[in-house]
Amino acid sequence: MARLKLSGIKKNFAGVDVIKGVDLDIEDGEFVVFVGPSGCGKSTLLRLIAGLDEISVGTLELNGKVSNDVPSRDRGIAMVFQSYALYPHLTVAQNMGFSLSLRKTPKAEIEEKVNQAAKILQLDHLLERKPSQLSGGQRQRVAIGRAIVRQPSIFLFDEPLSNLDAALRMDTRAEIAKLHRDFAATMIYVTHDQVEAMTLADKIVVLNGGLVQQVGAPMELYENPCNPFVAGFIGSPKMNLFETRVTALDGAMATLDLLGVPVSVPARRVSAPGAAIFGLRPQALSLNAGPFSFSGQVSLIERMGPETVINLLLPGGKTLIAVLPGNADLRLDQSVTLFFAAEDIHLFPADTKN
Amino acid sequence: MKTSSLWRMMPLLAPTQLLLISVIVIPSIYVVWLSFHASTYGQAATFVGIENYIRVLGDPGFHSALWNTVVLVVVAVHLELLIALGMALLFNSGLWGRRFLLVAVLAPYAVSEVVAVAMWRFLFDQGVGPITVLLNALGLPALEWSYEPSHAMIMIAVLTIWMHLPFTFVILYAARLALPSDLYEAARIDGATRLQSFRRVTMPLLGPAILVALLFRYIFAFRMFSEVWLLTGGGPARTTEVVAVYLYQEAFTYSAFGPASATAWIMVAVSMLLASGYILLLRRQVKNAA
Known part of the structure; x- marks a missing residue:
């Protein structure tokens, strides 16, 4: 006891x-x-x-x-x-x-x-x-x-x-x-x-x-x-975290600026417009078409056997990490679009960094 | 193949070997040779067999010197060990002004023995010595070391402890510093009180260092000369003579090199016997501890 x-x-x-x-x-x-x-x-x-x-x-x-x-x-x-x-x-x-x-x-x-x-x-x-x-x-x-x-x-x-x-x-x-x-x-x-x-x-x-x-x-x-700290610490590879801006809040949905494209996603923990942090697990990205996407160039490929870890260089210089199942048919410098769903998005107010 | 490589190594080893042979082996053999001869200034040495040994071992002066030496070794070395151990633990437990105190504790080792003895003679001077004055002021009896043999022995013991404490302290302190603190944390969680930690963790782990310190100090203390020679000269009336002083008197006061050489070899034998007996005993204790 x-x-x-x-x-x-x-x-x-x-x-x-x-x-x-x-x-x-x-x-x-x-x-x-x-x-x-x-x-x-x-x-x-x-x-x-x-x-x-x-x-x-x-x-x-x-x-x-x-x-x-x-x-x-x-x-x-x-x-x-x-x-x-x-x-x-x-x-x-x-x-x-x-x-x-x-x-x-x-x-x-x-x-x-x-x-x-x-x-x-x-x-x-x-x-x-x-x-x-x-x-x-x-x-x-x-x-x-x-x-x-x-x-x-x-x-x-x-x-x-x-x-x-x-x-x-x-x-x-x-x-x-x-x-x-x-x-x-x-x-x-x-x-x-x-x-x-x-x-x-x-x-x-x-x-x-x-x-x-x-x-x-x-x-x-x-x-x-x-x-964002917990989001980044738990899970491997680390969750992708990008600074963003919530421009409007409509009930449970937030409109934010995702690399220049306005998108509407679940607001989650964000309760007011302003600076925010957008998070996406590497495992949430996929080559299969989905509602949202990032496009960029493959800058690193790590083949683990059951999965392939890639780094995607986005326009604007940010790097996105993605884990794709199996031995993904990709090569370095290839242009790729990766898709993800709304429910995989994590959104945090910017002041909760710690 | 082994022999040929030895021959090839010989030129490289030779300088060291020659040095050792010339400063240790040859003089030792010469002393052995001398111990079987009657020899003095201006006379050729004559072979006398083991007569020198018989003479020394039968001499009441040697008996008293040997007894004094053993008493001083046993009392001074063990007291010194206890003090050094206590100090090492005190220093380790986080003393205020530790750096300064460390210098102060180590200082006696840097002082010339002659200066140290002169200083102590002054401190305990029976007329004007500050410590004598202080003891008198406190109504305590002063050390009458210049004519009271037992007081002289106490004085010699105190002096030799003071002079060699840094050596023992440094060995024990270094050994204690090397013990990892997590062992003590584990012991605390295992339920050990401070005393239990000391007895069951510190002591067994300091055992090897204590053995080394004791071994060296037995050998050093058995050869003790300057403290006695400079403080009392073996007096009053040869009552505080130790073996090394006896040897010196034989050789350079009575010019009897044969008995002096025999004394030297007896010293070597006795100090090795004393040390090895103790070391064996302690090693067994350390092994059996806890």
Whole structure:
């Protein structure tokens, strides 16, 4: 049982605000991912929850009780560090049982719990090794094992996969997802990788510049980003974003200037005429005829196998990224028209950039 | 094939080898040779077998010197280690004015031993020394090191700790700085108190550095000479003599080079024995820790 509530959390280091007021509710058993670019404050926020740094302003409630001053060890948390932070002088088994041995748990019980966790993570044969004798992936599993042994009510992961190679990252990601299903514990996971966020999370918290940009389920964020930052951050390749102008608003429809052509599209989040940002996912573009279109010259082709990513140089110098299915029959410098539908258009007021 | 490549390497290695042989190996062998002979100024050396060793090992003066040395090594080196460890942890925990303090702590190492001893003799001068005056003003007994042997030993120990503390401190401080902070964060989350972190994380990880510091300091301290020679000259009445001073007296006061050489080799043997015993013991402890 672990509910977490952050209210008006701020953190400053030497006068610099790193977290600028975060409100967030995390339900029991939820898998929450903090995602954002480097320096957005996601790791700091995790450290505040862990009790490794002190909260400057605001309250942290654990199960309804204000817990700002509760020491880390009494918060019922376990944390997996990016650097693994394994004790180099201890064996795998001793690393995993460290927290229990600190609490003077009987040896037999420690051994049983360590063996249990080792079995889950397939570390059985490595228990007597020292961390220096393990590969990166094995070290990461030991770090996760150390967390499991504590049987915490909240797991905290600080970019746990960023030191692993691509294949191992995918395996470990699946393992973490399985752990969440098996343990039904609350998990808070920090990453800068939106693929990890999309695949693991029940709820994604997008952070930028020390502020929460949007909170929601992965597909909700993908389909309905609340501002250009979230729109650009979630989804790969990045959403195409162009500055534009809404010239008239008529109910739910906005008339805007799209590269010199006036078009009428759903107004979405725009409520007044003026500067606006027009967004379109690369996957929304197609070679099949549709109501709206962009024409330009192909300046880059990346053939991935199942899809082809192209850059289209538009008149006026802007570049449009498009993802076309299969091996698209295109060549460099070819003039191409790409089509899209009205419902794929995202429109944001220009002042919501952050 | 191995031999031929060795021959080809010889010209390149030779200068270093020659240097080592001429400054270390030949003098050492000469001292071994000398230790089996009776030799003094103006006389040809005559072979006496192990008589020099028997004489030195049976000499009450040597016994007292060896005892003094062992006491000083054991007390001073361990106290020094404790102080250096405490200071290293204090510096690491974020001390105000750390840069300045670091210079201050390291300064004794830059001071000539002769100057250092002169300074301490002045500080503890039994008539006008500032520390003597201060102790008297506080109603405390002053160190009567020039005629009270136990006080003289304390004075020597304090002096040797002061002179060598920078060495031990630097080794331990560097080792502590090299420990990553996330280990301590992991320990905090694992539920370790500060004391538990120290005992179960810091100490085992500093173990190798402590071993290195101890090993060097045992060997240095066993050869201790200038502190004693310049401070008390081994007095009063040879009561504070250490082995190196005994050796010096044999060689240059009594011109008995044979026994002096035998003493030198006994020193080497004892200091190696002392060091290796300790190192083995500590290494086992470090391995078994936690």
